[in-house]
Amino acid sequence: MSDVAIQVRDVTKKYDNRVILDAIGLDVQEAETLVILGGSGSGKSTLLRLMIGNIIPDAGTILSLGKDLCAMTPRQLADYRRSIGVLFQSGALFNSMTVFDNVALPIREHTDVPEETISIMVKIKLELVGLRQHADKMPSELSGGMKKRAGLARALALDPKVLFYDEPSAGLDPVTSAEIDQLIIDLNEKLGVTTVVVTHEMDSAFRIADRMVLLDRGKFIVSGSPDEMRNSKDPLVRQFVHGLTEGPLTDRRRAGGYESDLLAEDI
Numbered sequence: 001m002s003d004v005a006i007q008v009r010d011v012t013k014k015y016d017n018r019v020i021l022d023a024i025g026l027d028v029q030e031a032e033t034l035v036i037l038g039g040s041g042s043g044k045s046t047l048l049r050l051m052i053g054n055i056i057p058d059a060g061t062i063l064s065l066g067k068d069l070c071a072m073t074p075r076q077l078a079d080y081r082r083s084i085g086v087l088f089q090s091g092a093l094f095n096s097m098t099v100f101d102n103v104a105l106p107i108r109e110h111t112d113v114p115e116e117t118i119s120i121m122v123k124i125k126l127e128l129v130g131l132r133q134h135a136d137k138m139p140s141e142l143s144g145g146m147k148k149r150a151g152l153a154r155a156l157a158l159d160p161k162v163l164f165y166d167e168p169s170a171g172l173d174p175v176t177s178a179e180i181d182q183l184i185i186d187l188n189e190k191l192g193v194t195t196v197v198v199t200h201e202m203d204s205a206f207r208i209a210d211r212m213v214l215l216d217r218g219k220f221i222v223s224g225s226p227d228e229m230r231n232s233k234d235p236l237v238r239q240f241v242h243g244l245t246e247g248p249l250t251d252r253r254r255a256g257g258y259e260s261d262l263l264a265e266d267i
Helices: 042-052 073-082 099-110 115-128 144-155 174-193 202-208 224-229 235-242 248-254 256-262
Strands: 004-015 018-029 033-036 061-065 082-088 162-164 194-199 210-214 218-224
Touching: 004 042, 004 194, 018 033, 018 042, 018 061, 018 162, 018 194, 018 210, 018 218, 033 042, 033 202, 042 061, 042 162, 042 194, 099 115, 099 144, 115 144, 162 218, 162 235, 174 194, 174 202, 174 218, 194 202, 210 235, 218 224, 218 235, 218 256, 224 235, 235 248
Parallel strands: 033 194, 033 210, 082 162, 162 194
Antiparallel strands: 004 018, 004 061, 210 218
8 A cells, every 4th residue: 555645634724713624634645646626615725725835724734745734844844845846727937937947946946956957957847748849938928738837847847746736727628628637647657746636627537536535615525536436326426526407515505595695694
C-alpha cells in the first residue's frame, strides 16, 4: 500500500460563524490522483486552500509531506510551498511577463541557480506541457488552454512533490478540457507526483481520477474509485455524479425556506 502524502484530520473551518468545513477527514496517497468533488458552497476550494497552507483550520490538523501545516512558522510554510505546485483556475500568469519569464519566476525567486541552468529548466517544463515553441509569447497572445498549460509549467518549475489543481477545466471547451485532462494524466505517470484536483466537472473527474471524494455542505459524504462512485446507490451521490434533475439536492433547494428568507427568519 502507498504511503500517505497528506492527512486531513477532523478539520473544521468557519467564516463569520458559518461552518464551511465540518470535521473533515481524508487521506491522499502518494502518487495518486485524488479528485475532490462538490457543488458550489460545498467547501472543496476551502479544503484546497487549507492543504496548500494559505489558511489554517479552526480545529483539526493537516499533515502534508510529514509536516504539520498548522504548527509551521512563516519560514517553514514558505519552504513547504516550494515543495508543492498549484495551478489556479485562470492560470494566474503575470501579463507583463513572457511565458518563459512566468515559468522562470519561482526558480529565480527561490534558488541561486544561474541563468543558463534556468533556461534549460524552463525549456524542459515548457516541453512537458507542449509550449516550448511559445516561450517568447505574452499571456495575451495565448488561448485559454495555453494559459492553463503555461500556469502548469510554472507550477512544475521547482519539481514539486504534490500538484494541486483548482478547477483545471473551468472555462475551456470540451476538446481543450480533454487535452488538459490528458496532460494531468501524463504528468502523473511521468513524474510520479501526488495530484489533488478540485472540480465539479464530472467528465473531467472520471477521466483523471484514481479516487474521488464528494463533499456536500462542508461535510465528507463518500470516497471511492470512479467505478464505485458511478455505481453508487446513495441517492445524493447518484444525483451529483450523473447530473440528475431529481434527487436530494434538488429536493433540498425546493424546500429551501423561501418564505422564511423573505421574512428574515432563521431557516
